[in-house]
Amino acid sequence: MDYRRFGDTLLVRIDRGEEILEQVKTVALKENIQLASVQALGALGSFTVGVYKIDEKKYYANSFEGSFEIVSLTGTIDTMNGEFYTHLHLSAGNDRGEVFGGHLNRAEVSATCEMVIRLIDGRIDRQYDDVTGLNLFKFL
Template identity: 70%
Template sequence: MEYRRFENTIIARIDKGEEILDKVKEIALKENIKLASVQALGAISQFTVGVFKTDEKKYLANEFEGAFEIVSLTGTINTMDGEFYAHLHMSAGDEKGQVFGGHLNRARVSATCEMVITVIPGNVDRKYSEEIGLNLFQF
């Protein structure tokens, strides 16, 4: 991975074999990011995404392996109890144009991933909601 910061914008290249969430965390910790938006595209060979079942308050995970293009990767970096927290969603398409997606649990880059992180001055923490079953923004 390589990246460069331009004021409040970080442009990153995540390389073949690297795991996207690991690199997002590495950048966030190195750059002391407390609040940011994330967007990316690229190619991946393995990924796991989840769908939250609100009635059961749990995620169901779906794993994929093969040749996929990231159609959309978007989300936030912020904190929970003052520590790094990322909430990313991803959609990826296969060779037939079928798209699969959800809450991103992991994704392994097969060629490259081009990411833009927009740092937002400020801090928004998260807190677990018993009612919803998720870690929600705490203002």
């Protein structure tokens, strides 16, 4: 992984064999990112995404292996209890044009991933919500 910062924007290259969430955390901690939006594209060899069932308050994971193009990777970097937190969603398509997606649990890059992290001047935290069972924005 390599990256460069240009003002309030970081351009990140995640390399073959690297896991996306691990690299996002590495950059966020190194750059002390408190609040940012994330978007990316690239190619994956495997990934796991989850779908949340609100009535059960539980995520169900789906794993995929093969050749996939990231159609959309979007989300936020922020904090929970003052510590690093990220919430990313991924959609990826196969060679037949079928797209699969959900809450990103894991994604291994097969060729490259080009990511843009846009810093937001502000701060929020997250807190657990008993009604939904999710960690929601807590505006400070």
